[in-house]
Amino acid sequence: MPRPALGYATTVVAAGFFAVNGTVSTLALQAGIPATRLTALRCAGAAVALLVVLALVSPGRLRTSRRELPLLTVLGVVGVALTQFLYYVAIGRLPVGIALVFEMTAPVLIALYVWLVRRERVRSRLWGALLLSLSGLVFVAEVWQGGGSLDPLGVAAALAAAVCLATYYLLGERGAATRDPVGLTCWSFVAAALFWSVAAPWWEFDAGVLGERVPVSIGSLELPLWVLVAWIVVLGAVVPFWLSISALRHLPPTTAGLVATVEPVLASVVAWLWVEQVLSGWQVLGGFVVLVGIVLAQTARAEAPAPLPETPAHV
Template sequence: MSRTARPALGYAFTLASAGLFAINGTVSTLALEAGIPPTRLTALRCTGAALVLLGALAVFSRDRLRVHRRELPLLAVFGVVGVAMTQFLYYVAIGRLPVGIALVFEMTAPVFIALYVWLVRREAVRSRLWLALLLSLSGLVLVAQVWEGGGSLDAVGVGAALAAALCLATYYLVGERGTVGRDPVTLTCWSFVAAALFWAAAAPWWAFDAGVLGESVPLSLGDLRAPLWVLIGWICVLGAVAPFWLSISALPHLPPTTAGLVATVEPVFASIVAWLWVEQVLTGWQVAGGLVVLTGIALAQTARAHSADRAEPPLLPEVPAPLSS
């Protein structure tokens, strides 16, 4: 029996997902400031999310966990580039930039995707792509305030955020292939597993002093402090798994393009949370530039033609809902 679409519920799920992702940006910033390096924080998040998803599928749908050998190369690329590196570079960026600004740079991924399918795949794109590109570049110029001595933002942070956008674009393009033979939930589960294995090799667990997770760290809420493991738990569960499930749950009720456009409010939410929580204040030019970039992203989301014939990739932390391809 088919489920009746309830658009209001789809909007609520998408906005709730964007809100949790936005809060997670500030929580992750606090963890970074507490001394957890980006490599270790990414490893903790990927491993925690992988364990939760593996556990849920093992209990409720064990058959979906089967993996064929021919899937391993795709899962490796999807997990290492699309998940592990996207999250690592995002953490590098938010360690050096305001959370909302880092997200604005990272969410330019739809523009890179549209350019890739036009230049490499030779697919038809709508003329709005050029306006999307112009708006995105103009907005980034405003965000960076390049007229102020070469820019007011940290160059390494900007580079990391743009590299994260390229990795995110790879995630979507590889995800298009992956969802042909596998559902989004199990594909994302195995991508987290691949990311966790990558970080286990790149940042071995025996080199990590787990005792630091018990240390009390400031929460930037008056004198309130909490053990570091509380922040890590939030990042894994409420910053990854929960918003992922909310995003997936929205798709039966909203077209993917609509969900993607609604999810572009994430940098706005993230900027508000960071402003209220850790007093990350943006300039007027940066706010204006961010809005211009988001307008360009919205156009890029719908720039590719013949969207109905393609599968939609699943979702990940710090990304919009699936792009209409």
């Protein structure tokens, strides 16, 4: 039987794991590991973990056909590999919460796409969502301060990540209509891992750097870099993914997506407490306005499909 309280709790916990992962990833990037390599490690680690778990628990979910290969390829390369890479570029130049606010405008892009291209009927609240999102981003960027107070490349990467994330959900929506979403997401991770094995060949990676001890901004504590990478793979991808999937057994997809918008709030709090990333009052106000716009966009489609959870799993 559905247990809404459990669904709410599971969704919030998943958002919390994703939020902490933003700061852990920032620490790994600051330690000197390139965004390309960190993305490759995360995609490969998550792909292996999901393949092993599904092979042991539910091998039927791994069945696929050659007809699905083009969809899985684009889903993995654009929706997973590039989304994650651009997110890492963004958080390397922007506060984690700000980067997530920009990336989370994906629901607005999705609603506009299905209205303009697919000619789907959308509710009038879409225009309020668009206005609020654009207005909020103006406050977040503080554009009146000499053209903006944020790194331009970081902003561009975060917005490009939003486009890639919207693509992921639109393609995932089509794929999930004919097959299990868990297996679909697993193969998308596999496609992403294969892409990065070509784009960032493993033989060019000095695995010895994973043994180097790096500061983690907790007093004088230092940990091996591989500990951060293991967190990013297991607790930053696999565990919150399964929690997001589990939540959909107890909550409607739209409700789960709305609850998951707490992620940038949690991410900002974690980054503030952990690495002292302080946001201005205007940025906090802008982030709140954007989140209100995202909430409206989440419900703008007349018949919103079930989301396909991934990082960030908030759409």
